Amino acid sequence: MTSSKRHGRCLCGAVTFKITGKLRNVLVCHCSQCRRSSGHLWAATAAPVEAIEIDCQNTLSWYRSSSKAKRGFCRRCGSSLFWQLDGSTSMSVAAGSLDVPTGLSTQEHIYCDDASDYYTVNADELIRMGTETVIE
Ligand SMILES: [Zn+2]
Ligand SMILES: [Zn+2]
Known part of the structure; x- marks a missing residue:
């Protein structure tokens, strides 16, 4: 966890946002x-x-991607920006949409079993980061 104010935006800039705090x-x-x-x-x-x-002018659209979550994206450029579980008080935000330096680091790779077959998730990298992982 790290704190301060971060700015982020989609590729075209029609959706911008600010995040305060951790x-x-x-x-x-x-x-x-x-x-x-x-x-x-x-x-x-x-x-x-x-x-x-979030600052947008009808450019942020939400897609119900499963029975329990939705995804927010820019209607103009298609950037994938947000993910929210129904009823959750927190929201996931695409890390790549944040301005650098983000001050963040990668904590964990999840759903590795679902990964496509054209790459491998580097287990050594996970160990080096010293994090718990869902990989068995
Ligand atoms: Zn956009
Ligand atoms: Zn996922």
Whole structure:
């Protein structure tokens, strides 16, 4: 966890946002939904919903990606920006949409069993980061 104010935006800039306070370190998700949504894998930080101030003019759209979660994206450029579990007080935010330096580091790779077959998740890297992982 690290604190301060962060800024982020989509590729075209039609959706911008500010996050105040602490952010979770980054989780890299290899699940099939993140895979299809992002085109590869989805790396996300997270923050309480009330800490995220989104500035857009009807350019942020939400897609119900499963029975329990939705994904927010820019209607103009298609950037994948947010993920929120129904009823959750926090929201995931695409780590790559944040301005650098983010001050964050990658914490964990998740749903590695769901990863596509054209790459391997580097287990050594996970160990080096000293994090727990869901890989068996
Ligand atoms: Zn955009
Ligand atoms: Zn995922």
